[in-house]
Amino acid sequence: MSSPIRRHHPRPQRAHVRALVGLFIVVVLGTAGGCSVLAGGDPPTTPAVTASHERTDERGGTLKALSLGPVLSWDPQRIGARDDAAFAGRTFLRTLTAYQPSTDARTQSRLVGDLATDTGTPNKNxxxxxxxxxxxxxxxxxxxxxxxxxxxxxxxxxxxDFITGGSTDALAVLSVPKKPDGTPIYAGPFVKAAPNDPGRAAYDKAVVCRGTTITFTLSAPVSDFNEMVTQAAFGPVKKSTDKGGDGTFNVFSNGPYKLAAPWRASTGGSWVRNPHWRAATDEVREAYPNTIEYQEGIETQTVAQQIMADGDNSKSAVALGSAPPAIQQHILTVDALKERSVTAGTGLVDYLVPNVRSKVFTSVEARQALAVATNRGAYVTALGGGSTGRPTASLIPEALPAAHAADPLKAGDRGDAGQAKVLLGKAGLTLPVPIRVAYRSSPVADKAMASLVAGWTEAGFAPRLTPIKDEYFTAITQPGAAANYDVFWSNWAPAWASASTILPALFDSSINITPSGPGRDYGYFVDPKVNAEIVRINTIADRADREEAWTALDVRLQTLGAYIGLAERRSLYIAGSDVRNLSANEVTGGVVEFADIAVRR
Structure with a gap:
């Protein structure tokens, strides 16, 4: 199902709300890595996300990075795609904090200081x-x-008005007053304003520099602000190089690589060493290759086939797009190809949302019945198999500290039609129960959704699938959608390595539901106790305690039938025989890890 992640900026109706943006995805105190031992089930076993090819610490050579693209911008505050953000963050853009690379997905959420000496110091509240x-x-x-x-x-x-496409979390959390329409009184540096402009004064009060120390004052407690600042939008820009809001591809590097010549849209560019980068100041990036030749505009299947053939022009190349499912199966069954490939979770989770305003799903038992009747295994098979996704009951991806393997409704990956029928009986519904299911249509999506029909039918539902091809997310956020559908398909990915960027955005009714629509709470799920728990969790300072609380809340949401997890998408990347240290970073979107990659010379 090829739907992109779609994020709406939640309406700031309450002080603790944060706008969640874009694809880095769309979130910490301390630097402990790995999965915590959490309530509700053991953490899932996560394999290393690295190719089996031998490693090297040799510097030098030229790496070819091949992509369909297009890159829409390298401007830090405009970067919106997770793969672009991940590449930028490992090559030319350093942020205050970063996630330290690891070949084991269980430790990829370890936060370290990047531009900063450590992971930051909060005040008591x-x-x-x-x-x-x-x-x-x-x-x-x-x-x-x-x-x-x-x-x-x-x-x-x-x-x-000038900078669009990137995260706007700074607008949501910094202590800059808002106008009646909810926009900040500060309009940014490109708008001419008087020296005593209250907007400029408010920003200068919220963000203060004293020597080498920067202090942010927030409008409400944000317990994982030091993870939020891993995003490109919180990256530095040298004012004298800024082109006044223009310059979508203007790159001025503070990382190990710089552009040798201006970026060529739809073609790419050559990244060479920044001679002023010092490895001693950087505990994140190894920067092994001398040059990275980034080429975009090449079809993903063509890239995969060229690299699989391993000709002279492809030996030092790596694919930045996931190989198509049909090719994946061949790669995984040929040892010589498998050893120079890597498969990783992307953090993007497909899920279903029962509409609690429909007559069918007003009762919790009916929502639970749909969850128990859902065959996640069949859904993944229809997507293309295990290399394209893994069944999951949870919206929290495997690599996040709050990940868990709890299955509170005991549905398993294949569902349980008998138990679902029992639950429908408890809900007082007459079988068969008609349900109207909306989803975003594509050839793969049509197959994947159709795979769920048999299990639902056996359980006593009478499903009617409604494919929507154009402007799907716009359609299901219209107020009238609640009267037309009983179930909605959607997907979501975290903006950083915390469930704080998942559960509040999707299930806090106070920041989503208004007369104009449900926001991202498509099923109109309303639970004051859940909203209150979200507020409480956002004030927990200790990272492990906070993520354990998110886990418990997720289990509660599953139990209430607020959503039904389907699959976490996976990607498979292949590299030429001269590429070494190939790995993927699940925390940054399951993309190729450029902090550690190398080329055999």
Missing amino acids: LTAWSFTLREGIAWEDGSAVTCEDVKYGISRTFST
Whole structure:
């Protein structure tokens, strides 16, 4: 199912709300990695996400990165795609904190200081965070990266008339007053304003530089603000290089690579070493290749076939797009190909939402019955098999600290039609129970949704699938959609490595449901106790305790039938025989990890 992740900016109706944006995806105190031992079930066993090809620590050579693209922007505050954000963050854009690369998905959520010396210091009530910049970090012209550069970069996010496409979390959380329409009184650095402009004064009060220390004052507690700042939108920009809101592909590097020449849209560019990057200041990036030749505009299937053939022009190449399912099966059955491939979870989870305003799903037992009758295994098979997805009852991806293997309704991957019938009986419904199911149509989606019909029918439902091809998410957020459908298909991915970027955005009715529609709460799920628990969890300072609380809330939501997990999507990447250290990072979207990749010379 080829739907892109779609995110609406939740309406800021309550102080704790944060806008969740884009694809990095669309979120921490401490630096402990791995899965916590959590209530409701043991953590899932997550395999290493690395190719079996031998490793190397040799520097040098040229790596070819091949992609369909297009990259829409390399501007830090405009980057919206997770794969673009991941590439930028490992090559030319450093942020205050970052997730340390690992070949084991269980430790990829370990947070470390990047531009900052550590992962930040909050005040007692989590309404202010301070970070001190490392010494010796330089731009590609040799000038030092300063606190003011970080402050200026973030200020550009407020220029919503000029800067679009990236995360706007800064607008939601920084202590900058809002106008009656909910927009900040600060309009960013590109709007001419008087020296005593209240908007500028408000921003200067919310983001303060004192020497090498930057302090953020927030409008409400944000317990994982130090994870939020891993996003590209919180990256620095040197004011003197800024093109006044233009310059979509203007790159001025503070990482190990810089563009050798201006980026060519639909073609790509050559990334060469930034001579002013110092490895001693960087605990995230190894930067093994001398050059990364990034080529876009090549069909994904063509890329995979060229690299599989391993000709002279492909030996040092890596595919940035997942191989098509038919090709994946061949790669995984040929040892010589399998050893130079890697499969990883993307964090993108497909799920179903029962509409609690429909007559069918007003009762919890009816919602539970649909969940118990859902055959996730069949859904994954229809997607293309285990290399394209894994069955999951949870919206929390495997690589996140809050991940768990709980199955509170005991449905298993294949469902239980008999138990579902019992639940429908408890709901007082007469069999068969008609249900109207809306989903975003595509050839793969049509097959995947059709695979669910048999299990639902056996359980006593009479499903009618409604494929919607155009503007799917716009259609299901219209107020009238609740009267037309009983179940909605959707997908979601976290913006950073916390369930705080999943559960509040989808199930906090106070920030979603209005007379104009449900926001991302498509099923109109309303539970004041859930809303109150979201508020409480956002004030828990300890990361392990906080993520355990998110786990418990997720189990509660599953038990209430608020949603039905289907599958976490997976990607498979292949590289040429001269590429070494091939791995994928599940925390940043299951994309190729450029912090560690190398080329045999």
